[in-house]
Amino acid sequence: MEELFEKQQYATTSRRYEQYAHDFSLPDDNLLAELVRRTHLSFTTAGMLSGPIQGRFLQMICQMMQAQTVVEIGTYTGYSSIYMARGLAHGAMLHTIDNNPEVADIVEEFITRAGLHDKITVYQGNAKEIIPAVIIPKLESPIDLVFIDADKENYIDYYELCISYMQPGGFIIADNVLWYGRVFDESAYTDKETKGIIAFNKHVMNDPRVENLLLPIRDGLMMLRVK
Numbered sequence: 001m002e003e004l005f006e007k008q009q010y011a012t013t014s015r016r017y018e019q020y021a022h023d024f025s026l027p028d029d030n031l032l033a034e035l036v037r038r039t040h041l042s043f044t045t046a047g048m049l050s051g052p053i054q055g056r057f058l059q060m061i062c063q064m065m066q067a068q069t070v071v072e073i074g075t076y077t078g079y080s081s082i083y084m085a086r087g088l089a090h091g092a093m094l095h096t097i098d099n100n101p102e103v104a105d106i107v108e109e110f111i112t113r114a115g116l117h118d119k120i121t122v123y124q125g126n127a128k129e130i131i132p133a134v135i136i137p138k139l140e141s142p143i144d145l146v147f148i149d150a151d152k153e154n155y156i157d158y159y160e161l162c163i164s165y166m167q168p169g170g171f172i173i174a175d176n177v178l179w180y181g182r183v184f185d186e187s188a189y190t191d192k193e194t195k196g197i198i199a200f201n202k203h204v205m206n207d208p209r210v211e212n213l214l215l216p217i218r219d220g221l222m223m224l225r226v227k
Contacts, residue, residue: 018218021053028052032079035110039077042106048076050149050175054218055083058147058173062087065171067144071135072096073127073158074150074175078107078120084147085119094120095135097127098150128154131161142167149175153196156203163209163226170226172210177201178220 028036032055040046050058062070062084070088075081075098085094098107101124111120123130127150146162148155155174162172177183179197189195201222204212210224 018053025053026056028055031110031114032082035077035079035082035106038106038110039079043077043102048149050080050083051218054175054221055080057217057221059083059087061171061173062145065144068092069139069141069143070094070145070147071131071143071162072147072149073162074098074148075103075107075122076100076149077103078110078122080147080149081107081120081122082110082114082116085114085116088119092119095123096120097123097125097130099125099127128157128161131165136165139165142170144170146170146172147175148172151196152176152179152193152200155196155200159200159204166226168226172222172224172226174200174204174222174224176219177214177222178216180219 027033032052036046036049039049058080066089067087068089069092070084072081072084072094075096078096081094081096088094104122104124107122111117111122123134143162143165146166148158148162150158159172159174166172177197177200179194182189182194183198183201189198201214204210204222204224208227210226212225213223215221215223
């Protein structure tokens with residue numbers, strides 16, 4: 001009973017922290033707020049949206065790095081793509097990949113309305129095929145930043161694929177590494193997504209090629225710097 005009370009108290013405090021962070025962070029503008037509404041109306045998986053705090057964080061990372069080449073694995077409806085592209089300088093490019101054709105029309109509409117076609121290239125299909133066969137041959141320099149937010153069982157594969165095309169100082173950010181708290185609960189280690197996240201967290205923790213930092217932002221961001 002005492003343990004249950006502590007968990008409930010922690011959850012309540014965490015929600016208060018998150019709400020306070022929202023209250024003192026810039027909110028979505030009208031375009032992104034409309035994209036959030038459209039996503040909720042169109043799909044039952046709208047919880048996959050990054051949210052304004054995470055979106056703003058990704059935008060600021062792009063700005064601070066002055067990234068020229070960004071790869072996003074998992075476009076969904078384009079919310080995080082727009083945030084990151086807004087942080088890119090003229091001439092920089094975000095390459096974003098998704099294998100769900102049902103999101104394509106919404107992505108195209110909102111990227112157009114955001115005026116970001118010169119900074120975002122959208123690909124439909126398997127990221128493990130598109131990155132080496134389509135994106136890499138186009139590049140004149142290594143990848144600066146990778147954002148992974150796709151099928152969790154393939155996180156290690158995406159990580160290993162992308163790090164091969166990065167140089168020291170590049171960053172990889174992986175979303176959902178706390179996986180709604182399932183990483184804390186051994187009884188939840190049964191589905192392929194949870195197993196994939198746990199395996200990924202252990203994999204990067206023991207990878208001497210990177211420095212890693214797990215940030216408890218929203219559902220957890222693993223931030224990795226290539227040495």
